[in-house]
Amino acid sequence: GSVLGxxxxxxxxxxxxxxxxxxxxxxxxxxxxxxxxxxxxxxxxTVARQIEQAVxxxxxxxxxxxxxxGRIVVGIDDExxxxxxxxxxxxxxxxxDLAVAAATGADGATTVAGTSAIAAAAGIGVFATGGMGGVHxxxxxxxSADLVTxxxxxxxxxxxxxKSILDVGATLERLETLGVSVAGxxxxxxxxxxxxxxxxxLDWSLDSPERIAAALRARQQQGxxxxxxxxxxxxxxxxxxxxxxxxxxxxxxxxxxxxxGITGKAVTPFLLSHFHSATEGRSLAVNVRLILRNAALAAQxxxxxxGR
Amino acid sequence: GSVLGxxxxxxxxxxxxxxxxxxxxxxxxxxxxxxxxxxxxxxxxTVARQIEQAVxxxxxxxxxxxxxxGRIVVGIDDExxxxxxxxxxxxxxxxxDLAVAAATGADGATTVAGTSAIAAAAGIGVFATGGMGGVHxxxxxxxSADLVTxxxxxxxxxxxxxKSILDVGATLERLETLGVSVAGxxxxxxxxxxxxxxxxxLDWSLDSPERIAAALRARQQQGxxxxxxxxxxxxxxxxxxxxxxxxxxxxxxxxxxxxxGITGKAVTPFLLSHFHSATEGRSLAVNVRLILRNAALAAQxxxxxxGR
Amino acid sequence: GSVLGxxxxxxxxxxxxxxxxxxxxxxxxxxxxxxxxxxxxxxxxTVARQIEQAVxxxxxxxxxxxxxxGRIVVGIDDExxxxxxxxxxxxxxxxxDLAVAAATGADGATTVAGTSAIAAAAGIGVFATGGMGGVHxxxxxxxSADLVTxxxxxxxxxxxxxKSILDVGATLERLETLGVSVAGxxxxxxxxxxxxxxxxxLDWSLDSPERIAAALRARQQQGxxxxxxxxxxxxxxxxxxxxxxxxxxxxxxxxxxxxxGITGKAVTPFLLSHFHSATEGRSLAVNVRLILRNAALAAQxxxxxxGR
Ligand SMILES: [Mn+2]
Ligand SMILES: [Mn+2]
Ligand SMILES: [Mn+2]
Numbered sequence: 001g002s003v004l005g006x007x008x009x010x011x012x013x014x015x016x017x018x019x020x021x022x023x024x025x026x027x028x029x030x031x032x033x034x035x036x037x038x039x040x041x042x043x044x045x046t047v048a049r050q051i052e053q054a055v056x057x058x059x060x061x062x063x064x065x066x067x068x069x070g071r072i073v074v075g076i077d078d079e080x081x082x083x084x085x086x087x088x089x090x091x092x093x094x095x096x097d098l099a100v101a102a103a104t105g106a107d108g109a110t111t112v113a114g115t116s117a118i119a120a121a122a123g124i125g126v127f128a129t130g131g132m133g134g135v136h137x138x139x140x141x142x143x144s145a146d147l148v149t150x151x152x153x154x155x156x157x158x159x160x161x162x163k164s165i166l167d168v169g170a171t172l173e174r175l176e177t178l179g180v181s182v183a184g185x186x187x188x189x190x191x192x193x194x195x196x197x198x199x200x201x202l203d204w205s206l207d208s209p210e211r212i213a214a215a216l217r218a219r220q221q222q223g224x225x226x227x228x229x230x231x232x233x234x235x236x237x238x239x240x241x242x243x244x245x246x247x248x249x250x251x252x253x254x255x256x257x258x259x260x261g262i263t264g265k266a267v268t269p270f271l272l273s274h275f276h277s278a279t280e281g282r283s284l285a286v287n288v289r290l291i292l293r294n295a296a297l298a299a300q301x302x303x304x305x306x307g308r
Numbered sequence: 309g310s311v312l313g314x315x316x317x318x319x320x321x322x323x324x325x326x327x328x329x330x331x332x333x334x335x336x337x338x339x340x341x342x343x344x345x346x347x348x349x350x351x352x353x354t355v356a357r358q359i360e361q362a363v364x365x366x367x368x369x370x371x372x373x374x375x376x377x378g379r380i381v382v383g384i385d386d387e388x389x390x391x392x393x394x395x396x397x398x399x400x401x402x403x404x405d406l407a408v409a410a411a412t413g414a415d416g417a418t419t420v421a422g423t424s425a426i427a428a429a430a431g432i433g434v435f436a437t438g439g440m441g442g443v444h445x446x447x448x449x450x451x452s453a454d455l456v457t458x459x460x461x462x463x464x465x466x467x468x469x470x471k472s473i474l475d476v477g478a479t480l481e482r483l484e485t486l487g488v489s490v491a492g493x494x495x496x497x498x499x500x501x502x503x504x505x506x507x508x509x510l511d512w513s514l515d516s517p518e519r520i521a522a523a524l525r526a527r528q529q530q531g532x533x534x535x536x537x538x539x540x541x542x543x544x545x546x547x548x549x550x551x552x553x554x555x556x557x558x559x560x561x562x563x564x565x566x567x568x569g570i571t572g573k574a575v576t577p578f579l580l581s582h583f584h585s586a587t588e589g590r591s592l593a594v595n596v597r598l599i600l601r602n603a604a605l606a607a608q609x610x611x612x613x614x615g616r
Numbered sequence: 617g618s619v620l621g622x623x624x625x626x627x628x629x630x631x632x633x634x635x636x637x638x639x640x641x642x643x644x645x646x647x648x649x650x651x652x653x654x655x656x657x658x659x660x661x662t663v664a665r666q667i668e669q670a671v672x673x674x675x676x677x678x679x680x681x682x683x684x685x686g687r688i689v690v691g692i693d694d695e696x697x698x699x700x701x702x703x704x705x706x707x708x709x710x711x712x713d714l715a716v717a718a719a720t721g722a723d724g725a726t727t728v729a730g731t732s733a734i735a736a737a738a739g740i741g742v743f744a745t746g747g748m749g750g751v752h753x754x755x756x757x758x759x760s761a762d763l764v765t766x767x768x769x770x771x772x773x774x775x776x777x778x779k780s781i782l783d784v785g786a787t788l789e790r791l792e793t794l795g796v797s798v799a800g801x802x803x804x805x806x807x808x809x810x811x812x813x814x815x816x817x818l819d820w821s822l823d824s825p826e827r828i829a830a831a832l833r834a835r836q837q838q839g840x841x842x843x844x845x846x847x848x849x850x851x852x853x854x855x856x857x858x859x860x861x862x863x864x865x866x867x868x869x870x871x872x873x874x875x876x877g878i879t880g881k882a883v884t885p886f887l888l889s890h891f892h893s894a895t896e897g898r899s900l901a902v903n904v905r906l907i908l909r910n911a912a913l914a915a916q917x918x919x920x921x922x923g924r
């Protein structure tokens with residue numbers, strides 16, 4: 001399995017991340033599909049740097065994760081980030097793609113599932129993203145691998161819920177079925193990504209990074225449960241997309257799916273692009289705001305968990 | 309992760325349970341949601357003590373499991389049992405709630421999922437309950453976390469099947485899909501909780517506690533399969549709820565769901581309460597009988613497994 | 617848990633397999649339900665021997681897996697193979713049945729799920745079969761335990777896809793949800809078992825046994841993902857069942873299900889038998905061809921993975 005003693009597929013670590021992990025300093029994992037596939041160019045690279053800066057501003061080291069030339073890198077540098085943000089040859093890597101992509105020497109951006117699994121394997125306990133995947137509307141078998149992967153990875157995932165273009169209620173049921181913990185950050189209402197409240201209630205609210213860190217410590221000390229803790233972090237109501245606008249755009253989008261006969265894998269990109277154009281870019285600005293807030297909260301949790 | 313060397317979230321053990329586990333003596337795990345949420349007061353406390361006694365009468369130590377002030381306790385004492393049976397501030401804790409509840413310092417009663425995971429972590433191999441959770445009727449995504457949790461916990465769960473208010477057929481399919489073993493105790497018909505026979509057949513029947521203990525030993529020695537073994541223990545036909553009454557009450561209840569527009573999470577409590585009133589309390593008496601029988605069988609299995 | 621120091625339920629190994637595993641020589645796991653339940657007698661025994669020979673011809677040791685008198689045997693001998701091929705008392709053993717069957721002293725043939733789990737426990741990394749299980753048409757809860765089991769077993773499964781009598785699209789979605797890797801062998805079209813192309817596309821193609829071995833090595837070195845890699849190996853188009861015949865027979869079969877009111881567990885055997893008779897045995901010949909090809913490819917992968 002190795003050439004001259006070098007394992008060709010070992011995970012590589014950025015210097016700063018490697019030293020933080022060695023020292024027990026706070027680290028926050030970040031994904032890269034938002035960079036490669038989630039945000040339009042050239043904003044994607046700017047925003048990716050802002051997310052890393054939000055982690056730093058709150059006292060933690062960002063560990064942005066991706067694949068370069070078949071190697072998983074935890075803590076990519078700015079040159080590698082630029083490559084993933086600008087190349088047209090970047091695969092979207094869920095957890096099941098990591099080994100096959102490595103064998104083909106691919107460049108790749110990791111999804112929530114891929115990043116969660118790598119973070120857990122690397123010993124990084126907190127991960128910030130925008131929203132997590134879920135169950136697709138009207139497609140009972142089309143369920144993101146994020147959910148099952150979270151059920152296997154003992155991390156904290158800070159997100160703003162699930163995009164409303166998915167079936168939020170079914171997604172919450174699956175998280176319950178799969179044993180994934182969910183708590184609101186200072187709320188018992190599950191956030192709706194673009195909007196502060198999805199309309200679905202939560203059983204638990206945690207009110208400080210210290211309390212969240214205590215929950216992570218409890219999980220480790222109890223040794224009973226090995227799934228993720230989703231921290232659902234809503235936008236303040238004055239920063240959300242106007243809920244009336246949101247509901248109208250969503251209803252229009254769903255109606256267009258019907259009238260234009262769009263089904264299956266085409267649904268999500270269609271609805272996201274519809275949101276972007278129908279809100280004249282406001283949905284995108286909201287998307288960026290919530291990610292930066294999630295990165296900041298994740299860093300505060302990592303700091304609290306590191307006991308510093 | 310600790311204050312003055314004391315880990316604040318470690319599992320606590322009752323003295324008798326701790327010493328039984330140390331000695332390899334037979335222990336049976338018991339859940340507490342039946343005490344806090346499943347049975348009406350003040351019978352709930354009486355019945356909880358009877359269940360513990362049924363375990364003792366059959367040669368094993370009862371390990372009733374709950375959370376007190378944020379601490380998981382395996383083998384709660386009578387004072388703690390009384391607190392969970394009488395307080396109005398007792399959370400219902402599935403496996404995914406354990407760490408978050410601990411961080412909030414809650415009192416809590418553990419579900420089948422929560423208890424199974426704690427028992428497995430504590431090294432207790434046999435668990436007795438009334439019935440396990442399952443798939444909800446007419447709600448494809450509403451599937452109890454019990455099923456996925458059983459797929460992860462190498463314990464034996466003694467129960468009387470699944471309440472008929474759930475979708476029994478879909479539940480059996482999910483158990484098959486998830487790789488959870490199911491065997492009837494002296495029957496190849498899956499019991500129907502209140503009634504002896506749900507109408508669904510099983511592939512395997514085991515005819516003695518010794519044979520069941522052999523299956524648990526086989527699982528351990530093979531080292532191939534790490535999911536639960538459900539022992540489906542039917543009531544004798546002369547102790548069941550009259551099947552004609554059962555079927556009529558169930559049909560009435562399902563019709564009322566339709567006519568009163570009851571859906572989602574309201575379905576199960578509505579149907580259970582309907583059974584209670586429409587059978588003039590007979591369903592409750594049957595419920596208690598089957599739990600006591602399951603506790604006795606579980607103790608016999610634990611004794612056989614301990615090789616005493 | 618043992619009698620005179622002998623563990624009664626330990627896995628037994630055939631001599632040749634035991635020595636190959638000790639030496640790190642290439643080994644391929646083979647299942648036995650195809651022998652006991654999948655193929656008509658007496659061809660079943662002949663074909664089983666041909667499959668083993670195909671493994672040998674390509675440089676690896678066949679480890680045919682089954683249960684004899686309650687013992688799992690990895691690498692059954694010809695006498696044991698004959699017993700499973702000719703007895704009428706052979707249980708069909710999925711992973712969840714292994715311990716219970718052992719406790720009853722049964723003879724049994726292992727399914728894809730059962731064989732995958734045993735292979736993984738025995739340290740055998742490559743497994744060849746015909747087709748894997750999947751989601752049943754029109755039966756949302758009827759999903760083969762193969763899928764969840766593959767999500768837990770870090771093996772390579774070489775197969776020709778999923779029989780078209782199942783819901784192929786839903787099966788591919790479940791594999792994605794569960795995090796099971798799928799790659800085509802020299803194709804990006806998922807094969808359709810009897811036919812070379814199911815009509816569904818794949819994200820990844822691997823073009824040599826060495827490349828597949830590299831993916832297995834990457835998975836191990838990364839340490840992130842612990843599920844199976846399905847290698848989908850299509851028949852060459854000139855060896856497939858004529859696609860027009862296939863589509864007509866499938867449509868006829870599905871129509872007959874409706875008109876004859878066949879549902880549930882009766883669907884699959886009905887459709888398989890319909891294929892057999894309606895193609896005048898050609899579907900069976902195709903079935904045998906694809907298994908032999910899968911066995912050969914699996915052996916080549918095992919050889920490449922062993923680095924010889
Ligand atoms: Mn999908
Ligand atoms: Mn539910
Ligand atoms: Mn099935």
